[in-house]
Structure formats: C-alpha cells, structure tokens
Amino acid sequence: MMPTVEQIRQLLAGEPGNASLRVEREELVAVATFLKTDPQLQFDFCSCVTAVDYIKQDCIEVVYTLYSVALKHGPLSLKVRAPRALEQCRVPSLTPLWRGCEFQEREAFDLFGVRFDGHPDLRRILMWDEFEDHPMRKDYVPPMDYEWEPTPHGETLARALAQGGTVPTSARESKK
Amino acid sequence: MSGSGLIQTQRLEVSLGPQHPSTHGVFRMDVVLDGEYVVKLKPVMGYLHRNHEQIAEKLTWLGSMPYTDRLDYFCSMTNNWAYALAVEKLAGLKVPERAEYIRVIMAELTRLLNHSCAIGFLLSDCGAWFTPVLYALRERERILDFFETVSGARMMCNYMRFGGVRVDLDETALAMARRLVARWPSFLDEFEKLITGNEVLLARMQRVGILPRELAINASISGPMARASGVAYDVRKVDKYGVYDRFEFRVPVGETGDTYDRYMIRILEMRESVKILQQALRDIPGGPVIAPEARLRGFKVPAGDGYARIEAPKGELGFYLVSEGGTKPYRYHVRPPSFINLTVLEDMCLGHKIADAIIILGSVDIVLGEVDR
Amino acid sequence: MNGFPGKGLLEGLAVTAKNFIGSYFDDNRKERLFTYQYPEERMPLPENSRTFPFLVYDGTPDQLRCTACKVCETECPPQCIYIVRDSDPNGKPLQRPKVFDIDISVCMQCGICAEVCPFDAIKMDCDFERSQHGRFEELVAHLPSLLKSNDYYHHIKPTEADRVDATRKRVKKPSPAAAAPAPTPGPAVAAVLSPTPLKPMSPPADILTEDEKRAWLKGYQSILGTGPIVWPLTTKKIATTPQPPTPAPAAAAVATPPASSLAGGEPWHDSGLDLAKRMELAKDRSLADRLMAAMAQLDCQACGYDCRGYANALAAGVTRDVTLCAPGEDETKNTLETLLKEAGKL
Numbered sequence: 001m002m003p004t005v006e007q008i009r010q011l012l013a014g015e016p017g018n019a020s021l022r023v024e025r026e027e028l029v030a031v032a033t034f035l036k037t038d039p040q041l042q043f044d045f046c047s048c049v050t051a052v053d054y055i056k057q058d059c060i061e062v063v064y065t066l067y068s069v070a071l072k073h074g075p076l077s078l079k080v081r082a083p084r085a086l087e088q089c090r091v092p093s094l095t096p097l098w099r100g101c102e103f104q105e106r107e108a109f110d111l112f113g114v115r116f117d118g119h120p121d122l123r124r125i126l127m128w129d130e131f132e133d134h135p136m137r138k139d140y141v142p143p144m145d146y147e148w149e150p151t152p153h154g155e156t157l158a159r160a161l162a163q164g165g166t167v168p169t170s171a172r173e174s175k176k
Numbered sequence: 177m178s179g180s181g182l183i184q185t186q187r188l189e190v191s192l193g194p195q196h197p198s199t200h201g202v203f204r205m206d207v208v209l210d211g212e213y214v215v216k217l218k219p220v221m222g223y224l225h226r227n228h229e230q231i232a233e234k235l236t237w238l239g240s241m242p243y244t245d246r247l248d249y250f251c252s253m254t255n256n257w258a259y260a261l262a263v264e265k266l267a268g269l270k271v272p273e274r275a276e277y278i279r280v281i282m283a284e285l286t287r288l289l290n291h292s293c294a295i296g297f298l299l300s301d302c303g304a305w306f307t308p309v310l311y312a313l314r315e316r317e318r319i320l321d322f323f324e325t326v327s328g329a330r331m332m333c334n335y336m337r338f339g340g341v342r343v344d345l346d347e348t349a350l351a352m353a354r355r356l357v358a359r360w361p362s363f364l365d366e367f368e369k370l371i372t373g374n375e376v377l378l379a380r381m382q383r384v385g386i387l388p389r390e391l392a393i394n395a396s397i398s399g400p401m402a403r404a405s406g407v408a409y410d411v412r413k414v415d416k417y418g419v420y421d422r423f424e425f426r427v428p429v430g431e432t433g434d435t436y437d438r439y440m441i442r443i444l445e446m447r448e449s450v451k452i453l454q455q456a457l458r459d460i461p462g463g464p465v466i467a468p469e470a471r472l473r474g475f476k477v478p479a480g481d482g483y484a485r486i487e488a489p490k491g492e493l494g495f496y497l498v499s500e501g502g503t504k505p506y507r508y509h510v511r512p513p514s515f516i517n518l519t520v521l522e523d524m525c526l527g528h529k530i531a532d533a534i535i536i537l538g539s540v541d542i543v544l545g546e547v548d549r
Numbered sequence: 550m551n552g553f554p555g556k557g558l559l560e561g562l563a564v565t566a567k568n569f570i571g572s573y574f575d576d577n578r579k580e581r582l583f584t585y586q587y588p589e590e591r592m593p594l595p596e597n598s599r600t601f602p603f604l605v606y607d608g609t610p611d612q613l614r615c616t617a618c619k620v621c622e623t624e625c626p627p628q629c630i631y632i633v634r635d636s637d638p639n640g641k642p643l644q645r646p647k648v649f650d651i652d653i654s655v656c657m658q659c660g661i662c663a664e665v666c667p668f669d670a671i672k673m674d675c676d677f678e679r680s681q682h683g684r685f686e687e688l689v690a691h692l693p694s695l696l697k698s699n700d701y702y703h704h705i706k707p708t709e710a711d712r713v714d715a716t717r718k719r720v721k722k723p724s725p726a727a728a729a730p731a732p733t734p735g736p737a738v739a740a741v742l743s744p745t746p747l748k749p750m751s752p753p754a755d756i757l758t759e760d761e762k763r764a765w766l767k768g769y770q771s772i773l774g775t776g777p778i779v780w781p782l783t784t785k786k787i788a789t790t791p792q793p794p795t796p797a798p799a800a801a802a803v804a805t806p807p808a809s810s811l812a813g814g815e816p817w818h819d820s821g822l823d824l825a826k827r828m829e830l831a832k833d834r835s836l837a838d839r840l841m842a843a844m845a846q847l848d849c850q851a852c853g854y855d856c857r858g859y860a861n862a863l864a865a866g867v868t869r870d871v872t873l874c875a876p877g878e879d880e881t882k883n884t885l886e887t888l889l890k891e892a893g894k895l
Contacts, residue, residue: 018480018482020481044393044394045393045396045409046396047396047398047483047485047492047494047511048483048494048496048509048511050496050507050509050511052481052498052506052507053507063481063496065483065494065496065511069393069407069409072409072414075483077481077483098394098395098396099391099394099395099396099519099520100394100395100396100397100516100519101396102395102519103515103516103518103519104515104516111229124222125221125222126221126222126225126548126549127222127225128222135227135230136229136230235626236624238624238661239624239626239661240626241659241661242626242657242659242661243626245659307565311568321595324594324595324597324598325595325596325597326597327597328597328598328599328660328673329598329599329658332657332658332659334659334660334661342664343597366564366568369560369561369564370560370561370564370565371561373556373557373560374557374558374561375554375555375557375558376558377557472624472664472665473620473624473665
C-alpha cells in the first residue's frame with residue numbers, strides 16, 4: 001500500500017530524525033519512485049544504504065536513508081526485508097533511481113549476500129573477487145588461518161592450543 | 177580523439193595503482209585508454225578493508241571510539257564527533273554547552289587541516305611538486321601540536337566521549353588555539369598569492385572534471401565536491417547539529433563543478449572556518465565538559481536504530497547504529513563520504529587525458545581508511 | 550586574467566623566496582631556528598602526550614597500585630592486556646597481578662585503560678622509542694618493564710599526577726602474603742625493581758667530542774627498555790584550572806535504596822575513613838547501609854556494581870558473594886559475612 005504525502009509528512013514531523021517506513025519487496029520501487037518524484041516530497045538524495053542481519057527474525061533488512069536537498073527535509077528510512085537464505089535474498093535495486101546507491105548496494109551484496117535485481121554492475125567491492133561467503137552475516141565463521149600472537153586471550157588462546165601453536169611462558173604459567 | 181582514422185590505434189587497459197604516489201592511498205583504477213584519453217574507468221577499492229564494522233559489533237560502544245579515529249585518519253576529531261552524535265541520539269544524552277563549543281572548535285580546526293592537506297596534495301598532483309604541500313603541512317603541524325597538547329595524540333585523538341569531550345581545554349590551550357587561528361588568514365593569503373593566479377594551474381584545472389549539478393545530487397555526492405557543482409547543501413546549515421546555528425558563516429557554492437571550483441571551494445571554506453573559530457574561541461562559555469549521566473563502563477544504549485550525520489571535511493559522514501539495548505552495538509555502519517563521492521569518478525574522467533584523471537581524483541579528496549573501512 | 554603574462558609565476562616565486570629566507574627563523578622572526586640533533590637532543594613533548602601504558606607504584610615496586618581487577622583488560626579495545634591474578638602459597642587470590650602483559654604491537658595507544666582504571670594504577674607513558682629486534686615476544690611488555698614510580702609519573706605529567714595524588718586518599722597496604730619471597734630477578738629486571746635514579750636522555754655536558762657522544766649513546770641504547778627513561782618536558786607548566794568533578798556513576802540497575810538511608814545521606818562514603826570509623830557512622834542504619842559502609846567506598850565497579858548497588862544486591866539477596874569487593878580485601882569480606890549472618894541472609 002502506497003503511503004500518501006500526508007503520512008510521510010506526519011512521519012517526518014512526528015519523530016524528527018527517526019522517521020522510518022517499512023515496505024514489502026514488491027512495492028519498493030513504486031514507493032521509492034513516488035518519494036523521489038512527488039513535488040511535495042522530492043527525496044532526491046539517497047544518503048545511506050545499508051543492510052542489517054536480523055538473525056533471530058531470520059531476515060536481512062536493507063535500509064535506505066533518504067533526504068531532500070531541494071526541500072531540505074529528512075531523514076526518512078525506507079526499510080525492506082528479505083529472507084536470509086542466499087537464493088531467496090533478493091531485493092529490487094534502487095540504483096536506477098538514485099545513482100548514489102550503486103556502490104553501497106554493491107557493498108551490501110559483498111558483505112551480506114543481498115542480491116539487488118536491476119543493479120548495473122553487481123560484484124564484490126571491498127572483498128576480493130574470488131572470496132566466498134559474506135563476512136558481515138552473524139553466522140559467518142572466519143577461516144582458521146590464525147597468526148600466532150604472543151598474548152592470546154580467551155578464544156584466541158583456545159584456538160592456539162587446539163592448533164598446537166606455541167603460547168608464551170606467561171600464558172602457560174597461568175594455567176598451572 | 178583517435179585521429180582521422182589514418183593511424184591505427186589500440187585501446188590500452190592500464191591499472192593505475194594500488195601503489196602510486198598520486199592515488200592517495202591504496203586505491204586502484206582500471207582505466208581503458210584510447211591514446212591518452214580515458215574511455216572507461218572502473219575504481220577498485222578494498223585494499224585497506226579492515227572490517228571495522230564487524231570489529232565494532234564485538235566491542236562496547238566506547239571501545240569503537242578509537243577505531244573511528246582511524247576511519248578518515250586525517251580528520252579524527254570529526255569522525256569521533258559523528259559517532260558520538262549517533263550514540264547520543266540513540267541514548268538521549270544531552271551535551272553541555274562548553275563541550276559543544278569545544279567540539280565545534282575541534283571540528284573546524286580539523287576542517288582547516290584537512291583542506292590544507294587536500295589542496296596541498298592536489299597541487300602536488302598538478303605538478304607543483306612539493307612546495308604547496310609543505311606550506312600547507314607547516315600550518316597543519318601547528319594544529320597537530322595543538323591536538324597533541326589537548327588530547328595526547330596528534331592524529332588518533334580519541335577525544336570525544338558520549339555526552340561531551342574527554343578533557344577540558346585550559347587557558348594555555350585556548351591561547352594556543354587563538355594564536356594559531358590568528359595566523360591562518362595570512363597563510364591563506366600567502367598561499368593564494370603563491371598559486372591561485374598561476375597560469376599553469378588555471379590551464380590544468382579549469383574545465384577539467386566537470387560534474388553537473390543533477391548528477392551530483394543523484395549520486396549522493398556531498399561536501400565540497402557537491403557544493404562546487406552548485407548544490408547549496410551544507411549539513412551544518414541544514415541539520416544545525418551542535419551549536420552551529422549560533423555562528424555566522426557563509427557556505428561557498430561553485431558554478432561549474434570543475435576541479436578548479438573544487439579547489440577554490442576548499443580555500444573559501446577554510447576562510448569561513450577561520451571565522452567560525454574566531455567566534456567560537458571568543459564566545460566559549462565555562463562549565464562542565466561531559467554530561468553528568470555519561471558513563472565510561474557499562475554504558476547501555478536503549479534499543480532502537482538511528483542515523484546521525486555531520487559535515488565532515490570530506491562530505492557527509494554518517495553513522496547508522498542499531499542497538500538491542502546492550503553494551504555492544506548490534507549493527508554499526510559508517511556512511512563514508514569518500515566512498516560515495518567516488519561513484520562519479522568515471523563520469524568526470526571520461527574524455528579527459530590520463531594526467532587529468534589523476535588531478536580529478538585528487539580533487540575528490542579521498543582517504544582510503546574511509547573508503548574501505 | 551589580469552596583468553602581464555607570467556605575473557602569476559613571478560608572484561609565486563616571490564612568495565617562495567620569502568619563505569626560503571624565512572624558514573631559518575621562528576614565527577616571530579626573532580630567533581634563529583636550528584635542527585634538533587636527534588638522538589642526542591630531543592624536543593620536549595607536551596604534558597598530555599600519550600604512547601603506551603605503564604603501571605604506577607608508590608615508593609617501591611612491590612607497592613604497585615594495580616590490584617589485578619582486570620577492568621583495563623576488559624575495556625581495552627584491541628585486547629592487548631593479559632592479566633593473571635597472583636595467589637599466595639595456599640591458593641588464596643591476592644590483590645596484585647602475577648602476570649601483566651601488554652602487547653605493544655597490538656596496543657593502539659587510545660588511553661582507555663588509563664581512563665577506566667579505578668585505582669589510578671595504569672597511566673599513559675610518553676616514551677615512543679620502543680623498537681625491538683623481533684616482532685613477537687620482544688614486543689610484549691611484561692610486568693617488570695611496565696612498573697614505573699610515581700616520581701616518574703610526576704616528572705612526565707606533573708599536573709595530572711598532582712591531581713591523582715590529591716584524589717587518592719587510600720594507599721594500598723601491602724598484603725601479608727606478598728612477603729613471600731619472589732625468585733631472584735635477573736640484573737636487567739633488578740635495575741627496575743630497585744628504585745633507581747632516573748636516567749637523563751641527553752649526554753652530560755662534559756662529554757664534548759663526537760666520539761665520546763657516540764660512545765655514551767651506545768651505552769645508553771644498550772639499556773633502553775630496561776629502566777625508566779626521563780623525557781624532557783615542556784618547560785612551561787600548564788596552568789591548573791580546576792577540573793570538573795568526575796561524575797559519580799549513575800545508580801546501578803538494582804532497586805532504588807530504601808528512603809531511610811537517603812534521608813540521612815551517606816557520611817561513611819569516604820574512602821579516606823577506615824573500616825571502624827565507617828561502621829561507627831553507619832551503626833544505626835539499615836542493613837544495606839551497614840553493608841555499604843563495610844566496603845572500600847571507591848565506587849570502582851570491580852565487583853560489577855558501585856558500592857551502593859552491591860550493598861543493595863547483598864541486602865536483597867540478589868547475590869550472596871561477599872568476596873567481590875577487591876579493594877576492601879579481607880576486612881570487608883569478614884565484615885560483610887558477619888553482617889549477613891546476623892541478618893540471617895547467609
């Protein structure tokens with residue numbers, strides 16, 4: 001269901017700095033186009049695009065923070081959720097509307113695995129191209145290429161002992 | 177461009193970087209050249225990716241503060257402020273007035289040192305070799321000495337805290353700040369006399385790398401780069417965070433959006449920053465510098481999410497934080513200006529020579545710590 | 550463009566010439582500027598300069614302020630501190646560290662450990678000449694090399710040290726178990742453990758020739774890293790403006806204290822009073838008040854609460870652990886035990 005100008009106005013006035021609008025994936029592009037083109041809203045500046053991994057709710061939420069340069073209002077957060085499973089984690093891309101989403105959507109794809117349909121050039125941006133897996137997900141397990149550190153702590157010490165690495169005298173003594 | 181067709185030319189793909197004295201850090205550009213003219217340009221980043229956002233999920237709210245210093249490592253004070261602002265917004269902390277003035281002083285000094293450095297390096301890219309850089313760095317050293325006197329470290333200041341600042345400025349420090357601000361206009365005059373009217377500079381920088389206004393807004397360009405293209409948008413004037421609404425300053429806006437405009441906007445912004453500093457140093461009130469309910473240990477931020485932004489010297493620096501009500505952030509995202517300003521690098525460089533591509537990159541003013549986090 | 554061609558270039562050259570001559574003089578064009586002949590001469594650093602942390606002791610090294618409460622270890626962002634608490638031959642834990650390692654290749658010099666330490670035990674040094682010939686074990690600073698005297702702290706940071714001394718009223722008494730003989734330290738360590746006079750950084754004035762200077766420097770470099778080094782300070786002492794009082798921590802997440810205690814204030818909440826005096830001041834008050842009076846009154850949060858919060862938790866039965874007050878040591882533990890047994894809560 002498309003929001004009306006009045007609803008958006010109320011959102012912006014009600015919680016200044018915290019206005020957010022949750023939409024479904026199917027209506028994302030329509031709502032975004034409306035927000036951008038409506039002459040009373042004119043959200044022409046997409047400031048921040050990020051993804052949040054809500055592992056407990058089993059979804060990844062993509063958040064678009066919009067401002068208006070022409071009318072100097074904002075921010076409005078546009079939130080859309082997608083399932084966590086990699087094959088189903090797809091969201092329509094808003095890069096055709098706001099060019100500034102280009103790199104940030106690439107980053108969300110790189111680090112979270114969210115595929116943006118309609119993005120002109122969706123590939124990894126921060127990690128190297130051959131990297132597998134998506135590091136910022138909550139269930140990401142880093143690879144076991146642990147480099148020896150002389151003052152291991154907690155889980156680092158446990159990993160060192162498990163891998164048969166050497167630990168310094170001070171750490172060994174404390175185990176006595 | 178490729179001649180009248182009599183000469184057989186071939187497109188050459190060149191990888192500019194990641195090590196290159198002029199690319200401002202470990203940043204690579206894959207350029208396709210037709211002779212000397214750029215036909216395609218793809219920026220490649222990620223060489224300085226340190227996974228700052230994931231580290232922040234393991235640390236407490238305060239523990240991320242030293243890491244924000246290292247985002248845009250030239251401007252640690254403004255990075256600290258943006259993060260502190262985001263957390264204060266979520267936690268509902270009110271900052272005392274003296275702390276707000278101190279924050280403004282530190283931010284404007286940071287703007288001075290960032291712009292002087294940026295211009296210095298841009299001019300060095302243009303071929304003025306190192307003279308303007310060293311003049312700019314000489315003034316910057318004074319500001320770094322001031323930061324060391326106040327916060328203990330020249331660049332990684334770790335100075336802002338949630339609800340205020342870490343230590344107060346005493347009279348000696350204020351006198352030092354006033355002295356260095358008093359020297360700045362004469363340095364700018366001298367700098368402009370040195371280089372602004374220089375014919376070589378004008379020939380190299382004017383009409384190079386033009387960024388149209390509509391593209392700038394659409395591509396989320398912010399900061400001096402956007403203002404050079406005619407976008408009259410400054411977060412200090414729009415959001416009025418801190419106590420910026422008490423100061424009288426103008427925001428310079430350019431017309432053409434070429435490299436020369438971006439250079440001149442930075443010089444003019446430095447002059448405006450000096451004005452703000454003079455007002456702030458004159459009007460700074462007494463009082464505490466940290467909110468009484470601020471805590472160092474066991475600081476919990478109520479559940480919720482929020483986005484806060486400031487006008488960092490490079491553009492709009494924002495932090496998007498999601499809290500679950502605990503002592504650690506659930507999601508911590510940095511909106512880096514340099515990263516997003518690079519979106520239009522290809523658009524600006526197309527049709528120019530490769531030497532101009534270097535200058536255009538210099539005028540975007542990127543810092544890889546911020547681009548890659 | 551106004552003016553003749555080449556005008557911009559000539560103006561620029563004039564500025565360069567002026568700066569070239571001017572670079573020989575200081576800002577006011579009065580004094581001649583010379584280069585600091587490093588490493589024989591060093592530039593003075595501002596007082597607040599911070600590099601790596603060090604541990605402060607009052608008097609002798611075994612009177613170190615650190616109680617191994619591990620607050621700095623928890624708060625350190627890159628987790629470069631590693632502490633193991635000491636214990637006496639019977640296995641009872643002591644309020645001092647047996648192992649205190651700081652990995653200075655990991656330390657990011659943020660100063661958060663010094664900010665959160667409840668005992669003013671760890672402070673930021675200004676020594677940056679810490680290069681070693683190895684990357685791993687050599688760059689880990691162990692307890693002997695971290696211990697520096699309060700005099701050294703006064704020397705490098707006079708204003709801050711004065712303020713710390715003024716607020717510290719309680720000096721940790723060396724616990725009886727600490728008299729257990731430690732293994733004989735090696736010569737380099739012994740140089741630190743016995744209070745040595747601070748070493749100067751520039752060669753003495755009677756060494757004049759370059760060869761003698763070099764020889765002195767070689768000898769000096771061989772002892773780097775084994776003893777406290779004195780850094781020349783800025784000669785101007787920073788004017789002390791009264792610092793705002795450190796904010797008292799907000800009430801911990803335990804139920805608000807009963808109205809009766811707040812009505813009379815908390816006169817025992819002064820870490821300079823000893824236990825007998827504190828119990829005397831609290832003798833007619835509620836159980837929570839008396840429990841609080843038994844504690845060390847430092848609000849250090851080593852127990853996980855502040856003093857009032859811990860007292861409330863004990864009185865309400867939320868916790869039964871009477872050993873949590875680290876600075877209070879045995880006398881607090883025994884008093885808490887007695888009080889709770891009398892009240893039938895233990």
